[in-house]
Amino acid sequence: MNDQASIPLTVDLKAEYEASGVADILNELENELVGLQPVKQRLREIAALLIVERARKSMGLSHEPPTLHMSFTGNPGTGKTTLALRMANILHRLGYIRKGHLVSVTRDDLVGQYIGHTAPKTKDVLKRAMGGVLFIDEAYYLYRPDNERDYGQEAIEILLQVMENNREDLVVILAGYADRMEMFFQSNPGFRSRIAHHIDFPDYGNEELLTISETMLAKQNYHFNAEARAIMASYIDKRRQQPHFANARSIRNALDRARLRQANRLFSSSNGPLDAEALSTIAAEDIAASRVFSGGIDSKTS
Numbered sequence: 007m008n009d010q011a012s013i014p015l016t017v018d019l020k021a022e023y024e025a026s027g028v029a030d031i032l033n034e035l036e037n038e039l040v041g042l043q044p045v046k047q048r049l050r051e052i053a054a055l056l057i058v059e060r061a062r063k064s065m066g067l068s069h070e071p072p073t074l075h076m077s078f079t080g081n082p083g084t085g086k087t088t089l090a091l092r093m094a095n096i097l098h099r100l101g102y103i104r105k106g107h108l109v110s111v112t113r114d115d116l117v118g119q120y121i122g123h124t125a126p127k128t129k130d131v132l133k134r135a136m137g138g139v140l141f142i143d144e145a146y147y148l149y150r151p152d153n154e155r156d157y158g159q160e161a162i163e164i165l166l167q168v169m170e171n172n173r174e175d176l177v178v179i180l181a182g183y184a185d186r187m188e189m190f191f192q193s194n195p196g197f198r199s200r201i202a203h204h205i206d207f208p209d210y211g212n213e214e215l216l217t218i219s220e221t222m223l224a225k226q227n228y229h230f231n232a233e234a235r236a237i238m239a240s241y242i243d244k245r246r247q248q249p250h251f252a253n254a255r256s257i258r259n260a261l262d263r264a265r266l267r268q269a270n271r272l273f274s275s276s277n278g279p280l281d282a283e284a285l286s287t288i289a290a291e292d293i294a295a296s297r298v299f300s301g302g303i304d305s306k307t308s
Contacts, residue, residue, distance in 0.1 A: 013065055017065060019057055026099050026100055028053050028100065031095050032049065032096075035089075039085055040214045041208075042084070042085055042207065044208065045085070045089060045205055048203070049092070049093065052096075060101065074177045074203070075178045075179070075203075076178075076203040077181070077204045078179055078207060079181070080183075080184065081183065081251075081252065082255055083256060084207035086143075087110060089205075093139060097177060102177075103175070103176070104138075108138060109134050112143050116131055116158075116161040116165075117160075119157075124158075124160045124161050128164045128165065129164065137175055138177075139177045139178075140177070141179045141181065142180050144182045146182050146183075148161055149193055149194060162196075169200045170200060180197065180201070209253060210254065212242050215242045215253070215254070215257055218254050220235075222261055223261060227286055229287060231288070233289070234288045234290045234293055238293050240299075241260065241293055241296060245260070264288050265292075268292045271292065
């Protein structure tokens with residue numbers, strides 16, 4: 007009788023949403039991450055599902071904990087790791103994982119190089135990840151059918167077992183290029199059947215990348231002057247057409263090199279005290295010196 011009396015007759019989903027703190031996380035995401043609207047929308051949909059499931063549980067309705075393992079596909083530098091961190095926070099706020107931490111790994115963290123080495127490595131990673139989210143980047147490298155002495159299959163079997171048996175205490179996110187992930191799922195149907203949410207991360211457009219570059223600089227108290235901003239827009243257009251372009255990651259690398267050139271320019275040309283404006287301004291020549299403008303490949307150097 008007491009149990010029945012404690013069950014609410016109605017639930018205010020919007021109030022639950024606000025009280026959970028998830029709204030704050032999603033608002034921060036909207037403000038901090040440029041673009042990615044389809045990804046952000048999918049995140050909101052997953053949050054809504056979890057809030058409804060939690061409400062159903064509070065009202066005594068029959069329910070089964072939703073499967074939350076995910077696949078993030080897209081090119082490098084499109085925000086997959088950042089979104090995984092936010093997802094871990096959301097799941098923790100809504101009570102679906104105990105700790106809300108993210109453990110990010112690659113094949114080398116899971117697969118050993120000799121017999122008997124893989125199982126302990128994989129189990130140690132899973133132990134660290136329990137209560138949170140395990141993010142496996144470039145997950146397709148776990149499977150190497152061309153190498154008969156490869157131990158990746160052992161790691162896969164352990165992961166599949168834990169993903170099935172510990173769904174209420176661990177969320178696994180597999181990430182990588184879309185085409186390679188599709189081949190990985192075809193070769194490992196056990197993974198596909200355990201993944202409930204497949205989220206594709208689109209490449210950024212030119213304007214989005216320019217905004218990202220300005221945001222990155224602002225966080226370090228730098229800014230472009232007008233000429234440098236125009237040159238940066240041209241740099242982005244040219245760089246996107248080159249091999250090994252990694253979206254926001256490549257932009258960050260380009261800005262690091264621009265700051266290096268700015269520092270050398272200031273050292274070589276300064277004949278007296280410099281004010282904060284001079285120390286904070288990226289000029290056109292700091293960008294224009296990139297090899298991109300001379301027809302070179304800007305992959306590791308520029």
